[in-house]
Amino acid sequence: IAGITQAPTSQILAAGRRMTLRCTQDMRHNAMYWYRQDLGLGLRLIHYSNTAGTTGKGEVPDGYSVSRANTDDFPLTLASAVPSQTSVYFCASSDQGRGANVLTFGAGSRLTVL
Amino acid sequence: GQNIDQPTEMTATEGAIVQINCTYQTSGFNGLFWYQQHAGEAPTFLSYNVLDGLEEKGRFSSFLSRSKGYSYLLLKELQMKDSASYLCAVLDSNYQLIWGAGTKLIIKP
Secondary structure (H helix, E strand, O other): OOOEEEEOOEEEEOOOOOEEEEEEEOOOOOEEEEEEEOOOOOOEEEEEEOOOOOOEEOOOOOOEEEOOOOOOEOOEEEOOOOHHHOEEEEEEEEOOOOOOOOOEEOOOEEEEEO | OOEEEOOOEEEEEOOOOEEEEEEEEOOOOOOEEEEEEOOOOOOEEEEEEOOOEEEEEOOEEEEEEOOOOEEEEEEOOOOHHHOEEEEEEEEOOOOOEEEOOOEEEEEEO
């Protein structure tokens, strides 16, 4: 089934631990994004990648890093998790990095940092 | 600063019509999107408007007035499955998507 796969679906993590959220797409979209969604707030962009080998910072990049070694994978790493990073994380992709392109979202990863 | 405003929550009756408003103040405008998000699920694309006017797609329609910084999503013949959050997002002059907090729509029988 074409789309985006995120893992894990849900995770409880101790503060200070390192965590990588995985994201894989099979649509050959060149642009990928990581968002966080918090109650009462709009989706906020963490990092993005317009094409394999390039990444950029979004609105809330601090405490997060990404890599884009190939077209399909776009992992998000929390180097040392803090409670304020408790959120639902969505990976998304689109056909192009610029322009009015429709985003396809993964099912989300719910992260709780204690 | 950039801002997208939507009502937090709305309630409507099955079979009725509901209009969800979105007002925006952004640095430039390159289009407005509406997404639907069921509880615990991913957002899915509903509509895109870049020119003024109404775009109709089945039971759903989306309207845009760029001069007023205003859009609405119109849902007709409401069904229970339409219970969801509806997210408004604007593409600014840098082609960055600015998201509203979403409107939770509750449908009652």
